[in-house]
Structure formats: C-alpha cells, structure tokens
Amino acid sequence: MNKSIKILAVALMAFGAAGAAAAKEQTKAEDTRAGAPAAKLMQVAEDVAPNPDDPNAPPPGSRKADGSAVYPNPVSDLAKKDGYKFEDGRYRNKDGDPQPIVTKDYQVDWGTWNGFRRYHDACHVCHGPNALGSTFAPALADSLKTMDYNTFIATVSGGKRESKGGTEFVMPSFGEDKNIMCYIDDIYTYIKARSLDILPPGRPNGREDISPDAKKAADDCTG
Template structure:
C-alpha cells in the first residue's frame, strides 16, 4: 500500500498520495492485511482534530483532506453535493461563478471562515457600477446551515486548486459523528 505522504497547500489543506479512503479512525482491509485510513492518518499528521464528524484545524475551522487521486473526506464530499444542490444556481458549477454571482473559489482565496459563515447566514448587499448585488440570507435554511462546514470545505478545496472541477473521485464513509450531527441539526 502506498505511503500517505501529504502535500499541504498554503493554508494547510492536505493532499495525500494515497487514494484509499475508508471512514475516520477505521482501517482499510485487504485480505488479511489491515491498513490505517490514509485520510484520517494524513489529517492527524497535519494536526487536524476530528470533531463532530469533520476535520478541524487548531482554531476549529473545518478543513478539507484530498488525496492525490482526488478522493476526499466525508465533509468535502457532502459539501460538493450540498453546493451543487443549493449554491450553484447562482454561483455556478464548481464554485466558478456566473453572470449574476461571483466565483466562490476566487472569493475563498482571501475570505476567512467566519466571514464566509456570516455572509451565508446573514446575506450581503452591495452596489457596483450602478448594479445592486444581493446575496440572500440563509440563516434559517437547515438544508444549508446544517451543512455549512461541509460546503465551506468543498469550496475551500476548489479555491486552493487541490480539487479540480467535477465530482470528486471518491470519499471516505460518513462517520457516526457526522451522521449524528446532521440528524441533531435537521431534527
């Protein structure tokens, strides 16, 4: 089995050389041999903690973990799904923008997690060149706010060019913690 060496991007988002990705803390089985989960091992190596079903940095911000073969952690996978369910209508496929909403892949190159969270939950309005741009508030929408960390990790991975356009090649399984967090939030 390949070594799970990593390539960290400027903000510490990891990219691993190993494409196998079972659930966090689990082990990959191959016949009688048992191997560590490369995504969770890589996340530990980079100092990420696994909390409430997501990888988080020392500040508690959600983090994406991506292998060389573009397999992702559960949060980034779910973020891809949720983004393309709710956000791409305005912000375009793959977070690349559209004629009436900006590229979030570009925005997250400089926007921090707290600003992203505030903008999505509270909305934003600005006037540029005589045109009013309005981002509606999604603070009461459980289909977005219950998965906001996942949406963030997907867009952040796109902004750092560690995840190409299109569907990721695979994902780790959902952890019991992520399932519980989603169930608790959505009721």
C-alpha cells in the same frame, strides 16, 4: 457583540434543534450517488482486516455504519501526517475551523464530499459550477482565499447585497434554511478545497464514510 457574530449566534440557536428525516434522506441519496470510485475504496478497505490496537488506526470518521474501521484509509492517513485533528465529526485546523482533506488521487473527507453535492444543489445556480463564479455572483473559490470561516458563515446566514450600475446583486440570507445551515461546514470545506487548489473541478474520486459524530450532528440539526 458585532453584527456578524450576532447573526451567527442567532443562526446557531435556530439550528440547534433535533430531528432526522432530511439527514436520513440525504444518507440514502448518498448511497446511490457514491459511484464506482468510492465503492472501490471500500472494497480495498474490506480486503484488509482493521486492527483496533493499532495506534495509527483511523479516527471515527473512517468507520463504516456498523462501526468497523475502513482500513487502510488514505484520507485519515494524510490528515494525520499533516497534523490535523479529527474532532466533532470533521478534520480541523489548529483554530478549530473545518479543514478539507484531499489525497493525491482526489479521495476526500466526508464533509468535502457532501459539500460538493450540496454546493451544486444550492449555490452553483448563482456562483457557477465548481465555485468558479458567474456574471452574477463571485467565484467563491477566490473569495475563500482571503475570507475567513466566521465571515463565510455570517455571509451565508445573513446574506449580502450590492448595487452596481443600476443592477441589484443579491446574495440571499440562508439563516432560516436548515437544508443549507445544517450542512454549511460541508459546503465550506468543499469551497475551501477549491480555493486551496487541492481539488480540481468535478466530482471527487472517492470519500470516507460519514462518522457517527457527523451523522448525529446532522440529525440533531435538521430536527
């Protein structure tokens, strides 16, 4: 087992435990932060009755808390068109890595939305707003143009340091921090969206609702 894989495995074991408080708090915060564009998206959705027999019906990720479908759903429509599957609470590419979905008018999947918030809580102090970097830490929007998913997770979990011209540049290790590691796939999809140039700087215009699977995964992890 190489070192980065081992760090990843340890991180995954550490965060397999269950619980709900933090995720609940987060969902509450989400409701008030959703903002006008998301509310508008949902209003449109409510005006159109979902048809459960429709083969193009949206995946669980586009369902409301009461289980009813948000329909039409431009995010899941786009994901389907581009051939991404919805699995374990998020869109994934053919390798199974989390994939950001961003429509032309910047509606995003749940993970990308949540990642936008969490990046600006936990990473932007060093890496700059909108993943554009600072004098202290690299622009992660550039890093993810070449860095793969597993390396990203291992770096955040294990940390990194480099000394340049007598200054020590330290990337802290977040492996023990559930507030980061339980949402690291969300943070990844947000930065990935920035690195793919499909999401401009700033807050996305709207989002899907959290899916039951994503909610359960967060609840289990934050335990």
